[in-house]
Amino acid sequence: MSTHRTRRRTLALATVPLTALALTSCSGTAHGGGPQGAATAYRLTDTTPAAKGDLSSFTWSLFAEPTSLDYAYSFDYPPNTVLANVCESLLRWNPDLTVSPGLAASYANPTPTTWVYTIRSGVHFHDGTLLTADDVVASLRRNLDPDVGSDWAYPFRNVKSVDRTGPMQVTVTLTKPDSTFNKYMAASPGTVESAATLKADGKDYGNPGKGVNCTGPFSFSSWTPGQSIVLKRFDGYWDPKLKAKSGQVKFVFLSDATARVNAFQTGEVDGGWMVPPDSYRQLSTSAAGTLYYGRNTTVADEVVGNLKGVLGDAQVRQALLTAIDRKGIITAGAGGVGDVADSLVTRNNWDGSGSAASVDALLKNLPQYPYDPAKAKALAAKAGVHGQTVVIATSPLDSQTTIITQAVAQAATAIGLKPQIDTVSADKYTALFTDPAARKGIDLFLTFWYTSITDPLDMYGSLQTGAFSNYGGWSDPRFDAAVNQAVGAYDPAAHAAAAAQAQQIAMQQLPWLPLYTEPVSVFLGRRITGVKPSIDYLYYPWAAEIGAKG
Numbered sequence: 001m002s003t004h005r006t007r008r009r010t011l012a013l014a015t016v017p018l019t020a021l022a023l024t025s026c027s028g029t030a031h032g033g034g035p036q037g038a039a040t041a042y043r044l045t046d047t048t049p050a051a052k053g054d055l056s057s058f059t060w061s062l063f064a065e066p067t068s069l070d071y072a073y074s075f076d077y078p079p080n081t082v083l084a085n086v087c088e089s090l091l092r093w094n095p096d097l098t099v100s101p102g103l104a105a106s107y108a109n110p111t112p113t114t115w116v117y118t119i120r121s122g123v124h125f126h127d128g129t130l131l132t133a134d135d136v137v138a139s140l141r142r143n144l145d146p147d148v149g150s151d152w153a154y155p156f157r158n159v160k161s162v163d164r165t166g167p168m169q170v171t172v173t174l175t176k177p178d179s180t181f182n183k184y185m186a187a188s189p190g191t192v193e194s195a196a197t198l199k200a201d202g203k204d205y206g207n208p209g210k211g212v213n214c215t216g217p218f219s220f221s222s223w224t225p226g227q228s229i230v231l232k233r234f235d236g237y238w239d240p241k242l243k244a245k246s247g248q249v250k251f252v253f254l255s256d257a258t259a260r261v262n263a264f265q266t267g268e269v270d271g272g273w274m275v276p277p278d279s280y281r282q283l284s285t286s287a288a289g290t291l292y293y294g295r296n297t298t299v300a301d302e303v304v305g306n307l308k309g310v311l312g313d314a315q316v317r318q319a320l321l322t323a324i325d326r327k328g329i330i331t332a333g334a335g336g337v338g339d340v341a342d343s344l345v346t347r348n349n350w351d352g353s354g355s356a357a358s359v360d361a362l363l364k365n366l367p368q369y370p371y372d373p374a375k376a377k378a379l380a381a382k383a384g385v386h387g388q389t390v391v392i393a394t395s396p397l398d399s400q401t402t403i404i405t406q407a408v409a410q411a412a413t414a415i416g417l418k419p420q421i422d423t424v425s426a427d428k429y430t431a432l433f434t435d436p437a438a439r440k441g442i443d444l445f446l447t448f449w450y451t452s453i454t455d456p457l458d459m460y461g462s463l464q465t466g467a468f469s470n471y472g473g474w475s476d477p478r479f480d481a482a483v484n485q486a487v488g489a490y491d492p493a494a495h496a497a498a499a500a501q502a503q504q505i506a507m508q509q510l511p512w513l514p515l516y517t518e519p520v521s522v523f524l525g526r527r528i529t530g531v532k533p534s535i536d537y538l539y540y541p542w543a544a545e546i547g548a549k550g
């Protein structure tokens with residue numbers, strides 16, 4: 001497994017400068033709750049009005065320029081937002097967070113250690129060549145190649161081999177049962193590229209000059225570094241239900257949040273994901289378009305990066321979380337849209353674990369940490385840590401980061417600790433997620449952690465002993481055993497029960513401090529409609545459904 005890259009998205013902090021605001025809501029399903037309730041009501045929308053016609057083109061904003069379009073290194077919002085429309089995986093992660101066949105027309109699990117995929121026939125790559133089992137084998141094997149150093153090596157940790165076992169059949173053999181592997185085939189780990197393109201482009205694959213050659217409803221057209229990426233409709237696309245309604249999509253890089261909002265208002269860009277929360281009120285009443293919220297799997301967390309310091313005692317971690325005004329953070333830092341987190345994953349991660357009642361039963365009796373500074377101070381006093389220093393890393397990326405950091409520092413002071421805020425550059429902050437040496441002496445740092453599959457194990461597997469993303473080196477044999485039991489359980493009920501046990505332990509021990517959840521946000525200008533607001537936009541061809549509004 002590669003160790004030079006993060007196993008999960010580290011931060012999206014450069015995306016959104018924020019201020020304290022209230023919020024209006026959009027049409028959809030009313031939402032709000034969690035043990036302490038939402039800071040304000042908001043509404044989730046499953047789908048926007050269907051397009052009434054085609055478009056010649058539309059323009060979309062990205063908060064940053066991708067570093068590569070190579071799926072092996074597409075592990076963050078900007079590249080995945082683009083690639084979801086160009087490249088496809090064996091399976092498809094749908095807007096309702098279910099999984100269905102993709103480039104694999106069907107799949108089977110004949111033994112606990114084999115997954116067999118029947119590859120869809122008649123699918124063309126953008127260069128006109130036909131998809132074969134050999135392309136699938138070459139694409140998946142890249143995630144096992146240490147010379148590639150794929151960001152997606154983790155989902156392949158239990159893979160023994162990937163082989164063509166028929167003209168249009170691929171078999172993945174595991175070293176042990178893994179109930180999560182097949183789910184990852186609906187995200188970037190299951191991406192299929194032309195074997196010939198991978199061989200021809202080599203280390204230049206996915207760069208601005210070469211681009212990619214996949215099977216999606218859009219093909220790569222051009223990449224002007226520092227400015228934009230252009231995709232064009234692929235008329236040879238195999239799925240008529242997702243044939244692109246627009247002839248072209250132009251992604252423009254707008255790193256400044258104010259510039260993005262202004263571009264929405266003027267119509268310079270037609271839309272964008274990850275709307276700056278301090279613009280929610282403004283855009284929700286704008287004549288320029290409509291603001292929507294959708295399903296998400298993201299939790300804002302303070303990562304405990306040093307378990308040898310003052311936060312090494314779980315009681316101190318519990319005290320600190322109890323002293324953090326998480327409702328206040330949502331109001332001031334997330335535009336009022338969000339819910340206090342009751343665990344390290346969202347309820348959406350439990351979809352597929354049974355009925356709502358059965359999920360409620362699984363999740364009941366989780367440890368709760370409602371805001372109570374007096375109780376928190378008493379807990380910390382029992383641990384005897386009064387006057388000790390806690391170092392909180394931050395970076396001057398946006399005011400959301402500042403708001404959260406100040407709230408955590410205030411909580412530390414309230415329980416008798418001495419907070420020291422260590423402000424570092426953006427690149428040094430990123431290093432906290434990749435380099436253990438960079439975390440030396442750092443007790444806490446912020447992340448926005450989302451999962452790429454509908455399964456809590458995508459998060460909890462990151463906290464097992466020795467996992468690359470277990471940044472603080474936390475270890476609990478009971479937790480490891482519960483995660484392993486869940487991974488090995490194909491029965492949904494047994495899988496969910498073991499995952500719930502792992503979650504219970506994590507919420508008692510708090511290796512990370514969960515702050516809040518927030519929905520996906522997307523703005524659609526007056527000209528366009530059709531998108532389904534959901535975190536699946538990182539892997540689902542969302543742009544294909546966008547067309548003319550009237």
